Amino acid sequence: MLVLGLTGGIASGKSTVSKRLQEEYHITVIDADEIAHQIVEPGRPAYKKIVRYFGDKITDLILPDGTLNRPALGAYVFQNKGELQILNKITHGQVRKEMLWLMLCSWLKLESIVVLDVPLLFEAGMDIICGMVVSVVCEPKIQLQRLMERNPELSRAECEKRIASQMSNDDKIKRSDYVLDNNNSVEELNQKIDSVIRKVQPSLWVTLLEYIPFIG
Numbered sequence: 001m002l003v004l005g006l007t008g009g010i011a012s013g014k015s016t017v018s019k020r021l022q023e024e025y026h027i028t029v030i031d032a033d034e035i036a037h038q039i040v041e042p043g044r045p046a047y048k049k050i051v052r053y054f055g056d057k058i059t060d061l062i063l064p065d066g067t068l069n070r071p072a073l074g075a076y077v078f079q080n081k082g083e084l085q086i087l088n089k090i091t092h093g094q095v096r097k098e099m100l101w102l103m104l105c106s107w108l109k110l111e112s113i114v115v116l117d118v119p120l121l122f123e124a125g126m127d128i129i130c131g132m133v134v135s136v137v138c139e140p141k142i143q144l145q146r147l148m149e150r151n152p153e154l155s156r157a158e159c160e161k162r163i164a165s166q167m168s169n170d171d172k173i174k175r176s177d178y179v180l181d182n183n184n185s186v187e188e189l190n191q192k193i194d195s196v197i198r199k200v201q202p203s204l205w206v207t208l209l210e211y212i213p214f215i216g
């Protein structure tokens with residue numbers, strides 16, 4: 001099974017790529033952000049650990065419906081690096097476990113390719129488990145415009161700060177096998193995705209051929 005890492009900065013277009021891979025190619029995409037949300041739902045192990053550790057420190061940590069007050073938790077930990085590290089320690093391990101479990105499910109279903117959509121793929125060192133890495137990049141100016149349009153609740157300064165805090169496009173490009181330039185229309189992006197998929201196909205055949213000795 002080819003494990004393909006999909007990464008890119010905030011609002012670079014990862015979800016747009018992921019949508020096409022799922023809808024057009026029926027490829028399983030394991031979305032790290034989605035998992036990070038699921039693991040802190042009430043009753044899940046990470047939820048219990050967060051409530052146990054942060055419950056006394058943040059007064060409104062739990063909302064009336066029992067879910068975590070994520071903005072309050074975020075605001076608290078971002079003021080204190082040590083607390084952020086503790087939160088990351090609680091959540092990152094659970095996210096990895098869940099991702100590995102979903103990869104195993106794909107492998108058992110004999111899927112030839114699985115995509116890991118991880119915004120901080122390189123920062124988290126997860127590129128080492130990927131056979132190939134595809135980065136989605138666009139000019140910071142376009143990225144800023146798309147981010148402000150998608151998240152109107154964020155100020156221009158907040159958007160700029162989020163973009164500036166991330167790994168540069170150049171560093172991501174250097175560490176990627178394929179780069180999807182997303183400076184133009186979605187239609188153009190789709191053509192580039194199709195081209196990458198065509199290039200990846202031979203690798204899938206190599207992967208399948210590796211099984212022949214076992215079949216024989």
Ligand code: ATP
Nearest residue numbers: 009010011012013014015016146150184185186189
């Ligand atoms: P995040 O990591 O922040 O969740 P992302 O990398 O998944 O973001 P998307 O959500 O795919 O990025 O794209 C960000 C915004 O830009 C969305 O509103 C999306 O519709 C829009 N967008 C993406 N690609 C294009 C494009 N080529 N042309 C116009 N708009 C685009």
